[in-house]
Amino acid sequence: MSPGPTPPPADRRRGWGLDIALVLWPSFLAACGASLLFFAAVDPVLLRDAGPQLFAGLERDAGYALGFAFFWAIGAVASALTVYLIRTARVDEGRTAPPGAS
Amino acid sequence: MNATKLTPLPTPELPGGFYVAAEKIYPREVQGRFARLRQVAVVLLLGLFYGVAWLQWDGHQALLFDLPARKFHIFSLTLWPQDFLYLALLLIIAALSLFFFTALGGRLWCGYACPQTVWTELFVWIEQWTEGTRSQRMKLDRAPWSAHKLLRKGSKQILWLALAAYTGFTFVGYFTPIRALGSAMAALSLGAWPTFWIFLYSLATYGNAGFLREQVCKYMCPYARFQSAMFDNDTLIISYDEARGEPRGARPRGTVARSRGLGDCIACTMCVQVCPTGIDIRRGLQYECIACGACIDACDDVMDKMGSARGLIRYTTENAMHGRRTRILRPRMLVYATLLTAVSTALVYLLIVRTPLILDVIRDRNALYREAHGDRIENAYTLKIINLDDKPHDYRLAASGMNELELVLPTGLIAVPPGSVNTIAARLEAPRELAGGVHRITLTLAAEDAPRIAVRETTRFIGPSP
Numbered sequence: 001m002s003p004g005p006t007p008p009p010a011d012r013r014r015g016w017g018l019d020i021a022l023v024l025w026p027s028f029l030a031a032c033g034a035s036l037l038f039f040a041a042v043d044p045v046l047l048r049d050a051g052p053q054l055f056a057g058l059e060r061d062a063g064y065a066l067g068f069a070f071f072w073a074i075g076a077v078a079s080a081l082t083v084y085l086i087r088t089a090r091v092d093e094g095r096t097a098p099p100g101a102s
Numbered sequence: 103m104n105a106t107k108l109t110p111l112p113t114p115e116l117p118g119g120f121y122v123a124a125e126k127i128y129p130r131e132v133q134g135r136f137a138r139l140r141q142v143a144v145v146l147l148l149g150l151f152y153g154v155a156w157l158q159w160d161g162h163q164a165l166l167f168d169l170p171a172r173k174f175h176i177f178s179l180t181l182w183p184q185d186f187l188y189l190a191l192l193l194i195i196a197a198l199s200l201f202f203f204t205a206l207g208g209r210l211w212c213g214y215a216c217p218q219t220v221w222t223e224l225f226v227w228i229e230q231w232t233e234g235t236r237s238q239r240m241k242l243d244r245a246p247w248s249a250h251k252l253l254r255k256g257s258k259q260i261l262w263l264a265l266a267a268y269t270g271f272t273f274v275g276y277f278t279p280i281r282a283l284g285s286a287m288a289a290l291s292l293g294a295w296p297t298f299w300i301f302l303y304s305l306a307t308y309g310n311a312g313f314l315r316e317q318v319c320k321y322m323c324p325y326a327r328f329q330s331a332m333f334d335n336d337t338l339i340i341s342y343d344e345a346r347g348e349p350r351g352a353r354p355r356g357t358v359a360r361s362r363g364l365g366d367c368i369a370c371t372m373c374v375q376v377c378p379t380g381i382d383i384r385r386g387l388q389y390e391c392i393a394c395g396a397c398i399d400a401c402d403d404v405m406d407k408m409g410s411a412r413g414l415i416r417y418t419t420e421n422a423m424h425g426r427r428t429r430i431l432r433p434r435m436l437v438y439a440t441l442l443t444a445v446s447t448a449l450v451y452l453l454i455v456r457t458p459l460i461l462d463v464i465r466d467r468n469a470l471y472r473e474a475h476g477d478r479i480e481n482a483y484t485l486k487i488i489n490l491d492d493k494p495h496d497y498r499l500a501a502s503g504m505n506e507l508e509l510v511l512p513t514g515l516i517a518v519p520p521g522s523v524n525t526i527a528a529r530l531e532a533p534r535e536l537a538g539g540v541h542r543i544t545l546t547l548a549a550e551d552a553p554r555i556a557v558r559e560t561t562r563f564i565g566p567s568p
Contacts, residue, residue, distance in 0.1 A: 025322055040186040043172060060170055061295045 022083050027075025034071040039064060126243070127316060129226065130236040130375040134399025136213075143214040144223050152268075155275045162492075169277050173521060179453070180492040182521065184460065191449040198445060200325075202438040204332040206430070208339050212326070212392035218318050219392065221269070221311035222378070225262060232258040236375065262312050263304075270304030316379040320390050327389065335420040336428050340393050342373075342384045342415050343423065350384075355408060366410050373397035373415055383415055457554075458490035459497070461547045463561045470564045471537070479537035479565045480510075483528045487547065489518035495549040499528070503543040504563060507532050515550060530563055537565030 044063020047055040058066070157164040159177050166175040174181040174189075181188060203210050212219060233239045233254050245251055275283050278296055286292045292300075310318055319326050333339070343366075350367035353359065359366055367384070374382050376396040381388050383397045401415040419428045466482035474480045489495055496515040501507055510529040518524040530543065541563040548556035 021321075029324070040183055040189070043183070060172075064169060065295065065298075 019083055019087075023076050023079040027072055027079045030075040031068055031072035034075075035064070035068045038071070039067060125380070127378065127380040128236045128239050128375075129378045129396070130372070130400070131230055132376040132396045132399045134395075134402060136395025137399050140214055140219075140223060140394065144220050147215065147220050148224065152272055155272050155280045160492075163279055163281070165276060166279060167277050168279070171521075175492075180458070180490070180521075182490050184488075184490065185456075188449065188453065188456075191445060191452070195442065195445050195449065198438060198442045201332050202435070202442055204329055205334070205337055205434050205438060208333070208337050209329055209391070209393035212319065212329075213394040216392075218310060218315075218323070219394065221307060222315050224265070225311040225315075226378075228261045228265070229258055232261065262308060266304045266308035266312070267300070269307045270300040270302070273303045274299045316390070316392075319379060319392055326392075330389065332434075334432070334434060335426075336430070336432055338417050338419055339387055340383060340391060340395060340398060340415065341387065341418050341420075341423055342367075343413070343418075344384070347384070347414050359410075366405070366408075366414050368404065368408060370404055372400040372404055376400040457557055459495075459547065459549070459555050459557050460486075460488040460490065461545065461557045461559045462486035462488075463545055463559045465561060471566065473534075474531060477534045478531050479534055480529050480531045481563050483530070483561065485526050485528050485545075487516055487518050487524045487526070489520055489522055489524075491555065492520050494519045495551065495555065497547050497549055500546045500548075501530055501543055502546070504532055504541045505536055507543070507563070516547075532563070532565070534566070537563070538567065540564050 044058065044060050044067065047063060048058040055063075154165050155163075159175075162175055164175070164177050168175065172183055174185075200211060229239070233242055242251055242254060271283070271287070272280070274296055277299075283292070283296060286296070314322075346365060347367035348365045349363065350369040351362075351364045352369055353362060353364060357364075373384065374380075374397075376399070377383070378394060378396065379390045379392060381390045383391065395417070398415050398417065402412040405412050405414055422428045462485070464484040464486070466484070469482075471479050471481055485499070487497060494517065496517050498515055499509065499511060501509045508531045510531060512526060516524060516526060543561050543563045545559050545561060546556065547559075
């Protein structure tokens with residue numbers, strides 16, 4: 001069915017593409033939930049009116065977007081740490097060894 | 103599973119082990135009961151999605167989650183951020199329904215209702231219309247670029263992009279009034295944020311339904327991974343009847359399979375070719391199976407042609423497959439059903455008794471009481487009146503709980519525009535001889551034009567110690 005040579009059986013523990021997807025996708029889902037809960041309780045213009053100077057001139061829809069980006073970024077940091085800790089852990093069966101261990 | 107020996111597939115195995123994702127899947131077109139059912143679902147669900155956005159109700163968009171104004175219009179109901187409870191209950195009901203229907207009928211959601219499936223189906227229709235059947239599409243992909251290929255591929259992309267753009271526009275139209283959005287777009291005066299969101303959702307539609315397709319189900323969807331937790335041996339699943347089908351093998355039409363020591367499976371691989379996620383259902387239940395039923399339709403068709411009974415691949419339960427009785431009423435179902443009924447009843451009840459009015463009473467903290475002229479004692483309060491209705495109302499306030507209590511307001515009736523807060527100062531007065539001690543006071547606020555809209559709050563009236 002597929003023309004050309006069969007690609008070599010790749011180890012899916014390697015590859016940046018999957019790592020990036022594993023960082024961005026779950027954090028995106030978490031950011032959706034967090035935004036829903038947070039903005040149900042907090043009106044973004046409150047941040048402008050009662051918050052620090054940082055939010056001066058913030059419009060409501062810009063506030064939603066900013067909040068979503070913030071939650072996404074926080075989630076991405078958590079996901080990235082999780083992926084990093086899994087990738088760098090010493091695992092039996094010699095599947096992944098910590099750097100310099102072999 | 104049982105010990106029937108499986109003959110190796112004559113179809114090309116998906117190469118590359120873990121990198122199945124790189125292999126493009128060309129689902130074969132299929133006709134039959136389940137294909138028709140999905141067509142009905144696609145037309146119905148997408149019809150609702152594209153249609154309801156334009157529906158008007160009482161002078162406003164019938165379904166509008168107006169984030170810029172922070173209020174949700176759901177037909178005649180208007181919900182404010184204070185009404186978050188209803189949304190939370192609705193989400194719980196959605197989750198419980200998913201559990202209930204998964205335990206009962208397997209992945210009905212995946213096969214017929216999930217937006218991923220529904221839009222992918224629509225995109226595949228376009229693909230079939232512009233690029234032809236499975237074999238034509240595979241041939242086209244292998245062929246060198248030519249005017250013909252450019253025309254086929256180009257028209258597919260144009261139709262996909264147009265559909266994706268309209269989907270993005272409709273989606274944003276549920277959050278920003280769609281008619282205003284449409285005219286702003288026609289006048290090329292669309293704001294930066296709506297433009298950004300329309301672009302983003304168009305891209306998501308195009309990417310998910312055009313390119314990612316089954317990879318969303320296989321690699322991105324959390325439900326696909328945990329749905330098996332709702333499964334038991336009485337859950338409807340799509341299953342290949344191994345006992346009947348094996349050993350599989352090709353044979354001329356009209357052969358009595360058993361006379362050659364064969365089962366009913368003729369190893370035509372139709373079930374594999376039609377599968378949108380590219381699995382072989384004959385290997386048993388796999389989490390990639392979205393229960394779309396395409397393999398059932400394909401196999402039934404083959405069985406008809408071979409003169410065998412239908413149902414070599416069929417909707418069945420693990421128990422039925424092994425000759426045991428299938429129970430619908432089982433503890434799991436009862437628990438899901440009870441929870442679902444309880445939460446739904448609570449939501450309906452709360453919506454019925456919901457009063458679109460909030461009264462906040464704050465006692466003046468500066469003084470316990472004041473002595474007014476005429477040997478009277480007065481207490482001061484700040485009232486916050488929030489009109490959650492989508493109409494303006496005039497409210498009348500009354501106080502009770504003490505003899506000869508008098509309520510003093512700046513105006514007789516308190517007018518509050520829809521969705522607004524009116525903060526007013528109020529005083530309560532009583533003669534000194536009756537005012538001693540602490541009294542419990544009830545304040546009743548009711549709309550003049552709609553007595554049903556009424557709330558009651560309690561506060562305290564404090565006088566000099568007797």
